[in-house]
Amino acid sequence: MSNRTRRTALSVGAGVVAAALVTAAAVQLNAQPAGAARCDSFYVAPDGNDAAKGTEKSPWKTITRARDEIRNQHLNDRMNCDITVNLKAGQYPVTSTIGFDQRDSGQNGHRVIYRSVDGPGKATLQGAEEIGGWTPYQDGIYKAKVDASKPFYTLFEDGKRATNARYPNRQADDEWAPYLTSILYEEDKMDVHNWLWGKPGDWDPTWDMSQASVTIWSGGSWSWFTDTIPLLDTNFKKTQTTLKYWTRYAMVNSRGGSRYFFQNSLSFLDQPGEYYLDAKAGEVYYKPRGGTMDGIKVLRPTVKTVLNLAGASAQDRVHDVTLDGLGVQYSDFVSWYRNGWVAGGDAGVEHKYPEYDRQIELPRNRFGAITLTNTSNIDLSRLHLSDTGFTGVYLLFANDHTKITDSLLENIGADGIKVEGGWPGEGDLSNHHTISNTFIDHIGELVPGDAAGIELMDTGNNTVSNIEVKHSARYGISLESRPEVTDGDQYASGNSFKYIKLDQMGLDSGDMGAFYTYGVDNQEPHPVQNTVDQLVIGDVLPDPSMPDAGGTRGVHMDAGGCGFAFSNVQVGKVTDQKYQSYQCNEVTNADWVDGFDTSKMEYDKIGVLPTFPYDVSGR
Amino acid sequence: MRRGFTAGVLAGLALPALVFGGGVAARAAAPAAGQGKCDAFWVSPTGDDAAAGTERKPWRTIEHARDTIRVRGLNQRMSCDLVVNLKAGAYQVAKTIGFDDRDSGSNGHKVVYRSVDGPGKAELEAAQEVTGWTPYRDGIFKAKVDIDQPFYTLYVDGERATTARYPNRQSDDAWAPYLKSVLIEPEKEALRDQVGYTEGDWNETWNLNSYTDWPAQLMIWSGGSWSWFTDTVPIKNADWKDNKVILDYWTRYAMMNSRSGSRYFVQNSLDLLDAEDEYYLDWANKELYYKPRGATMDGKRVLRPTQTQVLSLAGVSPTRRLHDIAFDGLGIAATDFMQWYRSGWISAGDSGQKHKYP
Numbered sequence: 001m002s003n004r005t006r007r008t009a010l011s012v013g014a015g016v017v018a019a020a021l022v023t024a025a026a027v028q029l030n031a032q033p034a035g036a037a038r039c040d041s042f043y044v045a046p047d048g049n050d051a052a053k054g055t056e057k058s059p060w061k062t063i064t065r066a067r068d069e070i071r072n073q074h075l076n077d078r079m080n081c082d083i084t085v086n087l088k089a090g091q092y093p094v095t096s097t098i099g100f101d102q103r104d105s106g107q108n109g110h111r112v113i114y115r116s117v118d119g120p121g122k123a124t125l126q127g128a129e130e131i132g133g134w135t136p137y138q139d140g141i142y143k144a145k146v147d148a149s150k151p152f153y154t155l156f157e158d159g160k161r162a163t164n165a166r167y168p169n170r171q172a173d174d175e176w177a178p179y180l181t182s183i184l185y186e187e188d189k190m191d192v193h194n195w196l197w198g199k200p201g202d203w204d205p206t207w208d209m210s211q212a213s214v215t216i217w218s219g220g221s222w223s224w225f226t227d228t229i230p231l232l233d234t235n236f237k238k239t240q241t242t243l244k245y246w247t248r249y250a251m252v253n254s255r256g257g258s259r260y261f262f263q264n265s266l267s268f269l270d271q272p273g274e275y276y277l278d279a280k281a282g283e284v285y286y287k288p289r290g291g292t293m294d295g296i297k298v299l300r301p302t303v304k305t306v307l308n309l310a311g312a313s314a315q316d317r318v319h320d321v322t323l324d325g326l327g328v329q330y331s332d333f334v335s336w337y338r339n340g341w342v343a344g345g346d347a348g349v350e351h352k353y354p355e356y357d358r359q360i361e362l363p364r365n366r367f368g369a370i371t372l373t374n375t376s377n378i379d380l381s382r383l384h385l386s387d388t389g390f391t392g393v394y395l396l397f398a399n400d401h402t403k404i405t406d407s408l409l410e411n412i413g414a415d416g417i418k419v420e421g422g423w424p425g426e427g428d429l430s431n432h433h434t435i436s437n438t439f440i441d442h443i444g445e446l447v448p449g450d451a452a453g454i455e456l457m458d459t460g461n462n463t464v465s466n467i468e469v470k471h472s473a474r475y476g477i478s479l480e481s482r483p484e485v486t487d488g489d490q491y492a493s494g495n496s497f498k499y500i501k502l503d504q505m506g507l508d509s510g511d512m513g514a515f516y517t518y519g520v521d522n523q524e525p526h527p528v529q530n531t532v533d534q535l536v537i538g539d540v541l542p543d544p545s546m547p548d549a550g551g552t553r554g555v556h557m558d559a560g561g562c563g564f565a566f567s568n569v570q571v572g573k574v575t576d577q578k579y580q581s582y583q584c585n586e587v588t589n590a591d592w593v594d595g596f597d598t599s600k601m602e603y604d605k606i607g608v609l610p611t612f613p614y615d616v617s618g619r
Numbered sequence: 620m621r622r623g624f625t626a627g628v629l630a631g632l633a634l635p636a637l638v639f640g641g642g643v644a645a646r647a648a649a650p651a652a653g654q655g656k657c658d659a660f661w662v663s664p665t666g667d668d669a670a671a672g673t674e675r676k677p678w679r680t681i682e683h684a685r686d687t688i689r690v691r692g693l694n695q696r697m698s699c700d701l702v703v704n705l706k707a708g709a710y711q712v713a714k715t716i717g718f719d720d721r722d723s724g725s726n727g728h729k730v731v732y733r734s735v736d737g738p739g740k741a742e743l744e745a746a747q748e749v750t751g752w753t754p755y756r757d758g759i760f761k762a763k764v765d766i767d768q769p770f771y772t773l774y775v776d777g778e779r780a781t782t783a784r785y786p787n788r789q790s791d792d793a794w795a796p797y798l799k800s801v802l803i804e805p806e807k808e809a810l811r812d813q814v815g816y817t818e819g820d821w822n823e824t825w826n827l828n829s830y831t832d833w834p835a836q837l838m839i840w841s842g843g844s845w846s847w848f849t850d851t852v853p854i855k856n857a858d859w860k861d862n863k864v865i866l867d868y869w870t871r872y873a874m875m876n877s878r879s880g881s882r883y884f885v886q887n888s889l890d891l892l893d894a895e896d897e898y899y900l901d902w903a904n905k906e907l908y909y910k911p912r913g914a915t916m917d918g919k920r921v922l923r924p925t926q927t928q929v930l931s932l933a934g935v936s937p938t939r940r941l942h943d944i945a946f947d948g949l950g951i952a953a954t955d956f957m958q959w960y961r962s963g964w965i966s967a968g969d970s971g972q973k974h975k976y977p
Binding site for chain 2: 187189190192193245246344345348363365
């Protein structure tokens with residue numbers, strides 16, 4: 001108990017310090033905390049030298065050098081003020097994940113701060129390296145050698161994601177359609193998960209499928225999750241291919257096929273902005289958008305996670321560390337992606353609610369470009385996170401009092417921010433997070449299925465405010481557990497959502513809502529435990545190819561989506577209902593209810609605030 | 620490398636000698652001739668852990684012997700084998716007995732735990748006796764069981780009893796006869812969590828304890844025409860209208876294969892308790908039902924398992940192993956099963972971890 005009290009006190013103190021810092025930093029970039037003359041301060045610059053002194057005039061080159069200095073000299077053992085590591089403007093290549101652990105924590109209510117000293121977004125950690133040595137191949141395609149032992153699963157041209165050569169070609173850079181659709185080949189093969197049949201004539205027998213994979217909205221008439229899976233063996237005569245791994249759902253459902261496209265074959269490389277990796281030969285092919293490689297910088301990701309903040313255990317956390325104003329750009333995707341296990345119990349480990357195996361990511365996919373686990377009081381402020389292969393910020397299991405504020409996340413491979421509290425009924429591990437004044441733009445670029453700007457799983461007492469999420473194939477914000485869970489075991493109460501704007505949601509999926517909840521309150525009497533106020537949702541209109549008859553909604557309170565109080569909510573055009581829910585939530589002043597009063601909407605406060613550090617005007 | 624290999628060979632030689640020696644001259648079994656100072660301890664079911672651990676004043680538990688060796692570091696610089704002699708009798712194991720890298724032999728010598736009165740005479744039982752039987756009805760008896768975990772198999776006079784099932788087994792050591800699953804709908808061949816049944820095969824009055832933590836189970840050779848693996852799976856609920864039951868977990872193979880159904884029986888319901896030597900645990904009320912052979916519980920020793928593992932030998936890591944330890948002549952009996960069993964994952968990659976060969 002005393003421990004908990006202390007942590008809370010620490011947290012409050014830290015919050016005040018951090019807020020002061022942000023303000024001070026904006027005014028005077030070299031500011032030291034007032035009245036603390038002997039506080040350590042170090043400098044890092046892209047053209048620095050790790051053998052230097054780490055001063056402003058003689059900066060180090062890497063953030064890890066600064067971390068190790070603090071760690072090895074025990075500068076953070078008895079702190080009486082904050083330690084600041086100032087990163088000068090420029091690009092910092094990250095060739096292996098930068099780790100922070102319990103040895104790197106702040107102490108005595110003071111923090112260890114890593115900040116972009118020249119202003120937000122000026123110092124950028126890049127999890128990628130340039131590919132050089134391009135030679136013309138044919139048809140405007142160029143090729144270059146790469147290390148065959150280090151394959152990669154997404155690619156970037158000058159800060160813009162390239163497309164893994166696909167068939168059929170995408171209709172626009174930020175759309176996933178069009179697709180082909182699988183068929184029910186034999187009646188008894190409806191529930192198979194690893195055999196895919198195409199319509200006869202859909203596939204060209206000259207295609208080289210030897211290193212190809214498929215991205216598929218498995219589940220037939222459902223459009224909920226996408227799988228990306230390498231192909232094992234393709235039989236053109238039968239228009240059939242065998243996948244290396246099982247899909248989340250069966251290929252056919254209610255006699256409806258699944259939408260899919262193939263990718264990663266030289267046979268598919270015909271569009272500017274497409275690439276193909278021949279991982280066996282160690283060659284990458286790319287067709288530049290401007291027709292020439294002159295002046296083009298092509299970057300291949302080097303890491304899946306750029307920053308990993310991980311204490312040794314839930315009892316031995318990394319805490320009181322601030323990352324302020326950092327740019328974090330580029331991270332890798334994976335060779336195979338499936339959302340969770342196919343069936344409850346499949347984790348192979350005993351759990352109180354084995355159904356949650358279908359809710360949590362596979363162990364191999366529990367990461368983000370920034371990953372936090374076993375942390376307390378970590379601040380990610382004024383972050384500019386972009387061009388990730390998978391989830392942007394991933395909070396896994398034991399984390400509390402994380403603050404993600406004043407940040408811009410854009411062009412994200414999967415979820416923007418994902419908070420995973422772990423299996424219900426086994427401990428309240430993740431709580432008291434603050435996500436505020438944050439813009440999340442274009443998510444689910446590689447994993448459109450189940451994508452969310454902010455996905456909260458088995459986590460509670462969080463404050464989510466002044467959020468703008470734009471462009472998602474599925475959700476804007478979701479809060480989930482499982483419908484089988486006994487109330488109290490979800491740890492998903494006490495969340496507050498306020499001043500939220502969700503725009504261009506549900507672009508490619510169905511049976512969804514821009515704001516979505518599932519399994520967070522499953523039994524009567526559903527007292528109000530979570531609140532949503534001042535929520536504006538734009539049109540939620542899917543691609544015409546989307547087959548799910550469930551349609552799109554503004555707010556979808558799915559099974560167990562109960563115990564909420566909604567107030568002041570507005571929803572644009574939808575294909576189903578603006579609001580779908582059981583009779584277990586309170587609604588005050590919403591535009592699907594008669595007597596909606598727009599004067600109660602605080603439009604000027606919804607979305608990010610005028611103090612937002614990045615220019616997002618016009619978005 | 621060389622030293623380890625040598626040690627292994629020596630140990631291998633020492634072990635058979637011990638086995639042969641154990642029955643004939645157990646009492647004289649001072650380990651390895653010419654090593655006067657080798658430690659030997661004694662354990663007996665009637666012993667006392669506060670005693671000296673000698674033949675005349677034996678300890679009561681194998682754990683105490685292990686801890687004594689560990690704490691005193693008797694296995695640190697061994698010049699001969701260290702022997703723990705377990706006297707004949709049943710040793711009740713209430714908790715898995717763990718050995719780790721602190722319990723290893725050294726210098727090519729072994730730590731030996733042996734049944735000193737002959738092979739099989741000292742028996743570690745992962746079970747507790749159930750007593751206080753009273754007649755219930757139809758030749759069935761019942762008894763209270765003071766448990767905080769359910770158990771999944773039962774032993775009577777050293778033989779496994781049968782979890783109440785339908786159809787009843789044709790003999791004690793045969794699994795047949797079975798029912799056979801049928802196709803629910805033409806396109807449902809690949810399903811793994813639903814079993815279609817033939818109308819009349821199931822009795823709708825059976826209490827399957829659906830939606831509780833103690834439901835009836837299916838034991839099924841999933842895979843239809845294949846008979847390769849069996850699954851034991853809790854039943855979520857029955858859909859009497861559509862003649863199918865829905866399972867809590869997926870089976871190894873699909874219920875139908877090449878249009879052939881899978882053989883199965885239903886178990887774990889009081890309504891299925893009708894044959895001799897069948898039992899049913901009413902977990903909610905902590906009562907055990909058993910129908911004894913000969914219509915009497917007189918002289919019957921019923922053991923309910925408390926542990927799935929009796930001995931766990933586990934080093935900390937592949938580089939910090941437990942090594943050079945021998946268990947000689949011990950009886951190990953009456954361990955528990957589990958609520959759900961499936962052989963492995965259904966499809967490659969399902970561990971969720973990266974592997975070279977998923």
